[in-house]
Amino acid sequence: MQASEQPIRVLVAKPGLDGHDRGAKVVAAALRDAGMEVIYGGLHQTADRIVEMAIQEDVDAVGLSILSGAHMTLFPKVRALLSEAGGGHILLTGGGIIPQEDMDALAEQGVGRLFGPGTTLQQLVDYIRDEVSNRRAAARS
C-alpha cells in the first residue's frame, strides 16, 4: 500500500471558550465526505488537550475554528506544543474571524493557511489534501 493512498487523518476541534461550532461541524462533515478520517475533538478545548489528541491519533493535520478573537494566543500555543511533542510535521490550519495581518503573522510562526468567511468547502478540502500529500512526499524522499 502506498502512503499516498492512505486516508488523511484530521483533528477538528474548537479551542478556547467560544462555543459557536457551526463552522467546525460543517468542515468536519465536508472532510469526511471527501474521504478523510476526521477525529472530532469537541468544544472548549485547551491547547495541551488538542496536542495530546493530535499526537495519540497520529493525524496529518489539525484544523481549529476560532471566532473569538483569541487566535493570536491559541494558534501559536498549539503550534509550539505540537512541535515540542514531536508533531512538527503536523499541518496546523483553521479558520474564523481572523484579519489578514494576523494570518500573515501566524504564517511566519509556522501556522498553515487560515480561512475566513466565504471559503468554499472544496477550497479547504483541496488545501488539506495538497498540503498533506506534499508533506508525505517530503517525508518519503
Place this chain on the structure above:
Amino acid sequence: MTTVDRVTNASFEAWKAAYDRARQRDVPFETVSSAPVLPLTTPADLSGTDADAEIGLPGQFPYTRGPYASMYRTRLWTMRQFAGFGTSIDTNKRYHYLLDHGQTGLSVAFDLPTLMGYDSDHPRSEGEVGKCGVAIASLADMETLFDGIPLSDVTTSMTINSPAAIIWAMYLVTAQKQGTKLDQLGGTTQNDILKEYTAQKEFIFPPAPSMRLVIDTMEFATKHTPRWHPVSVSGYHIREAGSTAAQELAFTLADGFAYVVAAIERGLDVDSFAPRLSFFFNSHVDFFEEIAKFRAARRVYAKRMRDKYGAKNERSLMLRFHTQTAGCSLTAQQPLNNIVRTTWEALAGVLGGTQSLHTNSMDETLALPTEHAAKVALRTQQLIAYESGVANTIDPLAGSYFIEDLTNKMEASANEIFDQIDEHGGVVPAIEKGWFQREIAAAAYHYQRELDAGQQIIVGVNKFVEQGDDTKLDTLFIGPEAEREQLERLAKVRRERSQGAVDGALERIRTDAASSVNMMPAFMQASEAYCTLGEMIDVLRDEFGTYTEAPAF
C-alpha cells in the same frame, strides 16, 4: 390543497399556461432555508383560512398582526445596539456615545470568560479577556460599566446565559447602590439556557440545575422586579448555528414552553410570569420568509399559551420579541454590501412587528464593530423609522396572499416540529439525545453544500466575486492592554475586600445550592461582598457538576 378551485378558474389556467410557456431562470426558486417558493399565490391558496380568526386585528388574539393595537404609531421599536469590549471603562464610554447619538436602550455584550463563568485571571481566560465583549469579574466592574448612567432611566438588555442569575444579581446591587428601587428597573436578561445546549454551546452545568437557576430568576422577578424580563427565549443563535427559519421558530417556542412548564411546576401561576417572558429572533436575508416567521410566531404562541398552558391574561398570550439582523449573512468580501443586507433584514423585522432591534455593523465578519460602523448600523434603523414611511401603518403586508400563505406554512411547520420534539420525550431529553444538535448541523451542512454548488447565492462570495477586492475597513483592535488592565482591576478588588464577608457569602451559596431555596438573595449577598463571578460559579460547579456535550452530526 385547492387544485379543484384552480381547475375551475379559467383565468388561473390561462395564467398557468402562459407561465409554463415562458422561459424560467435556471435557479432553484427556494428560500435561504431551502423551502420551495410558489411562482404565484392567489386567493385559492388561502381558501381554507378563516381570516378573522387567523389574521384578526393588531392587539387581538391570536396577535398575528401585532401584540399592540397601535404598534409603531404609539411608540417606535427600541433601537438597542449590542455593545461591549475591553474593560468596563472602555464599554462605559461606548454606552455614553451611543446614548448621545439617540440610542434608546443599552445592550451588554460580555466577553467569553464572563459567559463561561471564569474570572479574567483564570488560566482558561488567557487571550479572551475583553475580546468579544466586556469583562465583568465582580460588582466593581458592573459599577464601572454603568457609571454616570442612571439605571432608573434606561432599560438594559444583558446577553448572558449560564451565569445569568449571578450577573443579574450584580446588576440589581449596582442599581440599589445608585439609589434605584428594584421595582423601577426595566430590562432583559437573556438567561435562555436551553438554546445553549442546542446551539450556542456556552453551557456550564447540566440541564437540571441550569433550569433551576432560570426558574429562580423568574420567581424572583415575579416578586421583586415587575418591569424586568428575566428570560429572553432566543432563536437568534439557533439560526446562526445553521437552522432553517421554521426550525428557528419551532425550537425557540418549544424552549419557551419548556420554561413555562418548569415555572408552573415550581408553583408559579402562569399569568404571574408569562407577561414578562420575551423572545429574540434572527432576521435573515430571505425577506418574506422572515416576515412570515415573525407573524406566525405570535399566532402559534398565543394559541398554545391559551389552549395548552391555560393562560388567561391577555399579556400572557402576546409574544413580544427583539430582533437582530443575521450575523451569518454578512460577508468579509465587499463588506460595504453588509450595510445593504442589514437594511432589508431590519426592514423585515419592522414589518414583522418587532419590539426592539439590533442592526449589525458592516465590519462584524472582520472584528468587533468600530464606533463608525456601529453608528452607520444605528442610522440604518433611524432611516427606516423616520424616512421610509413603513412605521406609519400597522402590519402593512397583512392580506397579501403570499405573506398569509407563508405565515400559514410556518405555523404548520412549527406544529410538525413540536410533534417531533414530543416524540423524543420533550426538549431536555431531545437535547440529551443530541436531536436538536443533529437537526441544526444537518441544515447547516445542507446550506453550505447548496452554496458551494451555486444553488444559493451570496454576492461577492460565489457570484460577482471581485478579484483583488481591496475594500479596507478600519477595524477595532482589542490589544493585550485591555487584558492587563482588567487583571489589575481584579487584583485590586481581591486585595481590598473583606475576606470574611467573601467566605461567608460563598458558604451561603453552597448551602443554598444544595437545598431548593431561591438562590437570588445568596447571589446578591455575594455580589455585595465583591465575591468574583468565578468564585461563585466554582461553588456551583462543585455542587451541580459540569456538562460535556456528546457530539452530534
Place this chain on the structure above:
Amino acid sequence: MTAATEADAMVRPERDLVARVRAGESIACARMMTWAERGDARFAAVYGEFESELGRARRIGITGPPGAGKSTLVERLATHWRAQERTIGIVAVDPSSPFSGGALLGDRVRMSSLALDKGVFIRSMATRGVFGGLARATDDLADVLDLYDRDDILLETVGVGQSEVDVARSTDLTLVVLHPGGGDTIQAMKAGLMEVADVYVVNKADMPGLEQLVHQLTDTLDVRDVPLDERPPILTTVASSGEGVAELAERIDALDAERRASGKRDARRAANLRLRVRRIVEGRLQHDIWQESGLARTLDERVADGRTLSAYGLADEILNAYRERRNLEGPA
C-alpha cells in the same frame, strides 16, 4: 519551516520505533499504531522484536448497539482502574461512511475527563481505513498498546456487523452493553453478538424498560439452553452517573482472575491465536491476489470490456492466472 526540516520531522517519529514505544513515548506508539492499522509492511517487519514481550495486558472488548452508552461506560471503567494505578489503552472503533470511505470519529469527546492523564492512551479508528480486516487491525493495535505497557486494553466497537463481532471476540473478555428503551434490541442484534458476551451490561438502568430488558435477556439464555453455571452475569449500570460501575469493574476483575487460575484464559487466547493467524493468512492472500499480482486491475478490465461474462468462469480465470504467476498447481 523548510522542506528539509519538515521532512526530518516527518521521518523522526519512525526511527527506533520499537524501543521508543517500549520506553513510553506516545508519538512513537501512535505511529506504530498507524502502521498496524494500515497493514504497513514495516509493522510485520519489527513485530519479531517485541512479540515475546506481549500477552501481559488484559484485553477487554466492549460492544453493543449505537446509543447504549459504551463510550461513557469505557470512560468510567478507565477511571475506576486508573484509581488503582493501572494504565489504560483504549481503541474506539466507529463505522466509516459507506459513500465516501471517510469517517467522523467523535468518541473521544465522551471520554474527555481522561484527557491529559498520561496513564490513558486513546485512539480512534474507522472501520474502512484498515487493511486486511477489522479484527486483524485491532489485534495489532492492542499489541502495540501492550508493548506501550498498558495494563488494560479496552476495545470499543459498535455491535452492528460481523467484523465488529470478531473484534469483540478476539479479547480475553467481552462486555455486551445494552440499554432499555432501545426498541426490541435483542431481536435486532446481529446474530453472534449475543453469544460472544462474557458479561451483559444493561446500561442507562435508570430509564424505563429495565426489567423488561433483563427478562428478555434471561429468556434468550433459556431458549439457548445455556447451563446456569455458564451463563454470563447480567449487571446494571448508569454510566452517566457512575452507578454500578465499581461493581462491574470488580466483577470483571474477579472473572479474569478466575479464568487465569483455571486455565480458561490461556485456552481462549490459544483459540484467538488460531483465528488471528487465519485472518493474517487470508488477508495476505487477498493482498497477494488482488494487489501484488495485479489481478484487481485484470478483473476491472475484464468487467469493463462489456462482454457478457460468467461469474464462475471469471473467478476461475482469475485464480488460474494467479496460480500461473505463482507457479502453483491448479485444483485436481
